Structure formats: structure tokens, C-alpha cells
Amino acid sequence: MAPSSTLPYITSHIYTVYLLFSTTLHLFLQIFLSLLSLPATLNTHLLHNGARYLEEHYHTPNAFALITGATDGIGRAFALELAERGWNIILHGRTQARIKPLLEHLRQKYPRQTFLPLPIDAANVRAGGISQALQELVPGVCVTLLINNAGALPPVRAFSGLSDEEVIDNVAVNVTFGALVVKALMNGWFGRRACVLGMGSVGAVMTLPGTPTYSGSKSFTRKFYACLRTQLSSPHPAFATPASSSPSTQLEILPILVGGVRTKMTPISEDGNIFFLTPQAFARHALAKVGLGREVYGYFWHEVQMWCITIWPEEGGMRGWVNKAMMRGVEKLRAEGWRRLSDGARMVDGRLVERGDGH
Numbered sequence: 001m002a003p004s005s006t007l008p009y010i011t012s013h014i015y016t017v018y019l020l021f022s023t024t025l026h027l028f029l030q031i032f033l034s035l036l037s038l039p040a041t042l043n044t045h046l047l048h049n050g051a052r053y054l055e056e057h058y059h060t061p062n063a064f065a066l067i068t069g070a071t072d073g074i075g076r077a078f079a080l081e082l083a084e085r086g087w088n089i090i091l092h093g094r095t096q097a098r099i100k101p102l103l104e105h106l107r108q109k110y111p112r113q114t115f116l117p118l119p120i121d122a123a124n125v126r127a128g129g130i131s132q133a134l135q136e137l138v139p140g141v142c143v144t145l146l147i148n149n150a151g152a153l154p155p156v157r158a159f160s161g162l163s164d165e166e167v168i169d170n171v172a173v174n175v176t177f178g179a180l181v182v183k184a185l186m187n188g189w190f191g192r193r194a195c196v197l198g199m200g201s202v203g204a205v206m207t208l209p210g211t212p213t214y215s216g217s218k219s220f221t222r223k224f225y226a227c228l229r230t231q232l233s234s235p236h237p238a239f240a241t242p243a244s245s246s247p248s249t250q251l252e253i254l255p256i257l258v259g260g261v262r263t264k265m266t267p268i269s270e271d272g273n274i275f276f277l278t279p280q281a282f283a284r285h286a287l288a289k290v291g292l293g294r295e296v297y298g299y300f301w302h303e304v305q306m307w308c309i310t311i312w313p314e315e316g317g318m319r320g321w322v323n324k325a326m327m328r329g330v331e332k333l334r335a336e337g338w339r340r341l342s343d344g345a346r347m348v349d350g351r352l353v354e355r356g357d358g359h
């Protein structure tokens, strides 16, 4: 019988051999499964014609798209892209003043379309506030595309260093507001066929160390859309919808997982990195997914990035190591971008523009 001091030594060796074996098997199975799902991935990113689906199914006469957080970044890019495609748009932003520049630009460029402002501070929304604001804006408006995009990242610092208000506001913007917008529209504003394009984040898939409330709230969003989709496809009496949300409404729930996009949230200016694209390019990629009706990555290379992390098993620490290694470089670039923003630079259409640079 082995002396008791050698027992932990033997056990740790057995555990190491087990880890090596299980990790190899796990990787092998993951790669095999990925190969099996390759046709679906190719269909998602290459073959599916979401732009045509959007036009044929949702772009009906007098219909509106509602974009939350339309004043900057990806939301603004969605607004510019949809306006170019002839849509009427309700532009949500925190105040009239924040919405005004985009509203005026769109009204001037596309005088035959309708653009309406919906000013609501998402960190401060109250019960019934969204329905009331929609009612006051245009009674009976028919929304066939909701781009639930508003989101915020609190300052990246130690969690204990955030103020209570920063924590409350972040959860309100990323969680409560988005859920209430969907609910308000389901209770009377959606057209017969409508699509909810919900902006999620890879923060719900990987672990972003500096942002517990952001990643946590994006995990909520991910589950929220998954449950909603299941609920809508399971006509159980317990899920009966109020009379006002017409039972004949066919709602497509399309949660989009978003990786690095060059906005003030990820102020990375370097050109030529395939993993960080401009908001305009991202908006086009995301709209190309309409019709798929399930959670998808908006952009192929974001899916590849997450694949490199998620093929590793949780146990053994490899996933955490790959996650950390990938984030180290990104966080360095982001920190440099935030420093330049605080020095007066701005993100304009995916580029960091220094103060006084003529934009």
C-alpha cells in the first residue's frame, strides 16, 4: 500500500492524465460538430438573403422601423442604412437634442420618408412610459421592425469603484428598457408580421473581466430573447397574450451576438483588423440575417473568434486562458481609444477623429 504522503501525488497525476484525455476528446468532438454545422454557418453568413427577406416580409407601406439608441454607433448606422432602403423610422435617443442632428439629416436627405423622434432616457424609464410616448408620437403607428439596440458600458474599473447609480443605470439601459420596449410594442404597436432584432454581445458568451454588469446584463438579454421565442412558439394557455397584442401577429425574434464594432463603446481605430468592423458594415451584416429567426452572430469573424474560445472545455483552465489572452490585446487597444476620447477625440463612422480634425 502506498504511504499516505504519496497519495496526493498519485491522485494529481491521475487527474492530469484525465484532463489531457478529456480535453483532447472534447476538442475532437467540438471540431467534428463544427464541421457538421458548417453548412448552417455558411447559409447564415453567405447564402441567406436577409435584405430581400426584410423587403418582402416587413417593409410594407406605411410601416415603421423603430431603432433604440439611434443617435450614435451601430444604431445610427442602422438608421442610415434603412433610410437609404426607403424605410420610415422612429429614432429613439436619450433627449430631443441628441436625436436632432440625425433627424434633420435624414429629413433633408429623404424628404418623402417619415422620421420621428422618440426621446426617452433609457436609464430612467417608468412603467407605461414607452406606450405613452408612442401614443403621443403617432397614434396607431405600425412597427414591423424593432432594432432593440440601445446599450451602455459603464466605466471599466474595479466593480467596487462603480457608484450605485452607475450599476443601477447600466442594468436599466441594457436590461429593463429593452424588455419594456418589446413589451410595449407587443401590446399594440407591432404590425401583423414583425421582426425584433435584438442586439446582444459576445460578453454573454465569453468573460469580459472589466464589465460584470455589462456582461451580466447581456446574458440576461440572451436568455430573454430565447425564452420569448420559445413562448411565442408554444401556444400554451398560460402564455395567452393580452387581447391588444393580436394573436395573429407573427413575430420573428432575431437576437444578434455582436463582437468588436468601432464605436465609442469600442473606440478602436486601427484599420485592417478583420475582427473590428465599422458600424456601417456591421449594420449591413446584421440586416442580412433577417428571416433566420434564431440567435446568430451578426458577423462571420465574430463567430470564428468565439469558436476559438468555446471549443475548449471549461474544466482545466484552457478556456479561461484563451479568453484572457484574446482580451488582453483588445483591452489595450480599447484603453488607448478611451484615453483619446477623453482627450476630445470622437468616433465618426468607425474612425477615431482627433479634436479639430475637420469633422
Ligand SMILES: NC(=O)c1ccc[n+]([C@@H]2O[C@H](COP(=O)([O-])OP(=O)(O)OC[C@H]3O[C@@H](n4cnc5c(N)ncnc54)[C@H](OP(=O)(O)O)[C@@H]3O)[C@@H](O)[C@H]2O)c1
Residues within 6 Å of the ligand: 068, 069, 070, 071, 072, 073, 074, 075, 092, 093, 094, 095, 098, 120, 121, 122, 123, 124, 149, 150, 151, 152, 173, 199, 200, 201, 202, 203, 258, 259, 260, 261, 262, 263, 264, 265, 266
Ligand atoms: N461596439 C461594440 O464593440 C459592441 C460589442 C458588443 C455589443 N455591442 C452592443 O451594440 C449596441 C450598440 O452599441 P454601440 O457600440 O453602437 O455603442 P454606442 O456608440 O455607445 O451607442 C449606444 C447607443 O445607445 C444609446 N444610449 C445609451 N444610454 C442611453 C440612455 N440612457 N438613454 C437613451 N439612449 C442611450 C446611446 O446614446 P448616446 O449617443 O446619447 O450615448 C447610443 O445611441 C449595444 O447594445 C451594445 O451593447 C456593441
